[in-house]
Amino acid sequence: MAELPQSRHLATEIPGPKAQELAKRRASFVAAGVSSLMGTYAVRSQDGIVEDVDGNRLIDLGSGIAVTSVGASAPAVVDAVQTQVAELTHTCFMATPYEGYIAVAEKLAELAPINGELRTALFNSGAEAVENAVKIARTHTGRQAVAALDHAYHGRTTLTMALTAKSMPYKHGFGPFAPRSTGSPAPTPTGTSSMARQQQSVPSPPWRRASEPETSQP
Template identity: 75%
Template sequence: MTSPVTAPEQSRHIATQLPGPKSRELAARQAGAVPAGVATTMPVFASRAGGGIIEDVDGNRLIDLGSGIAVTSVGASHPKVVEAVQEQVADFTHTCFMITPYEGYVAVAEKLGEKAPISGETRTALFNSGSEAVENAVKVARAYTRKQAVVAFDHAYHGRTTLTMSLTAKSMPYKHNFGPFAPEVYRVAGSYPLRDGLDGAAAAKKAISAMEKQIGADNLAAVIMEPLQGEGGFIVPAEGFLQAIVEWCTANDVLFIADEVQSGFARTGAWFASELEGIEPDLMCTAKGIAGGMPLSAVTGRAEVMDAVHPGGLGGTYGGNPVATAASLAVFEAIEEDDLLQEAQMIERVIREHFEQNADERIAEVRGRGGMMAIEFVDPASGEPDAALTGKLAAAVRAAGVVLLTCGTYGNVVRFLPPLTIGEELLREGLAEVTTALQSV
């Protein structure tokens, strides 16, 4: 017998000042038990969530434009995910797939092989987090190519472990004071059309020249990139850039790894953003939206590449946990049955229309794909990034009861990552608060 899902009412409601008394009490307990390095964006403590709403312990209902950083794409309490998790917990919570395997792991691997934009036979290994997926993709690439160097791009974000911090471009807060970093990691300029002014061919030529001169294809195991860069500012590369990079990799026996951790699972209006760029990666990393909030990640790749690793070389105690894989299979169903690819495209349309109708000279660009959209703020006189404005705007919107996230190498980008199940009316209400705040700051 499964418990019914009791998602909060789908309307914004401010019952107390933010944060309310119960949240303030919990924040005091947090300060005495949790290190300061674990910072929080919103000063409220959640009690339940679903659809496009997060309800806090004081009864405030907040519009969710962040979905746990693109994790709860199907909503934070989708009935299918809840039912699947409850049923699996009743059967068993863990055996370790490497000891006594179970069907759920295999079924998720089969689903990813079916949906991944990789032709031919594939293999998938499951892990716990996006960082783990990236680490293991690099391991696989090095094992297959027998080469060591890895190239990442400007504005990249790939995780918080030693290797993935090394691949990540932004120092604060991700790398500051945490060195030394992993060796044989190199960085080249990518494509940031608003700031570099280059078309895709010119940006790719510049990147390829740097790789050939500074590293050499004979030393290069893999090139890794987010098809739509996340923490770096939701940067959409210029048309043709990624295709040229992938073509160069193929011609030079270098593997291309697509980091789809944030952009995968219908987030961009396609199953994976690589499809929208017209590219086929050799390896693909996924996490976040894969399991509706359960910790799960994956590396999917060409069979001959994935099978290059010796038996026992991939794995982990919790990787592909049965509860998480049950949730993931429910997410696949929810995306298809709820037509969330179309919902993501609706979100993009509404956001673009809203900012076309509410244009502001401080908005340099509205960009992104599907339910992964952003606006970049600049000083209109100089064109320089305006992080101060962005911070004030975000604070004002949050105070009005809307969960809003920022990003960008320069701290001047607001990103929109609502659950793909958010209602259009609720989305428009949240966007209206952004415009109101922009007019007042």
């Protein structure tokens, strides 16, 4: 593939004729609730530039938002993907396991700033990871309630919307949500001490199991 010039260039008005035709097809077959910020349609990107269907080159300020950006068309990533799909296309690890899953778990254990043994389960999205973290926590502790930090965003599934603080545009009109969730103030450089004092005075939660001692929880 030819190198994409790293400069902004407008070949047409935006949206151009090809983008307008795509917009008509989109209106007929893509749900209206799936919105987009960019007013045109990308065909390729490289480094800091994205090129649309009409040949316009734009600065890529989105940078892979909603997914982890490793750089547009990074050669190392392109080579690794091409090699992998030629040998083994993606399969469910729980049905047909493969080394790559284990290698990722090993790398995460190496990078995580946590002492002791670490084990990883990989999921399809951030929201699915949060849902499974809640299931693991509930199974391990036997408790049902979940606390999320104020101002936090966790996803758009029913459970993760319940944990997400901001109503618009994430959760307005989509209730009722999963019960047994509550907010907790996030630590700040100036408010940590005050928050800690408030937490020390919080009584034991009403969902405490009968076998648990009457002590405050960290």
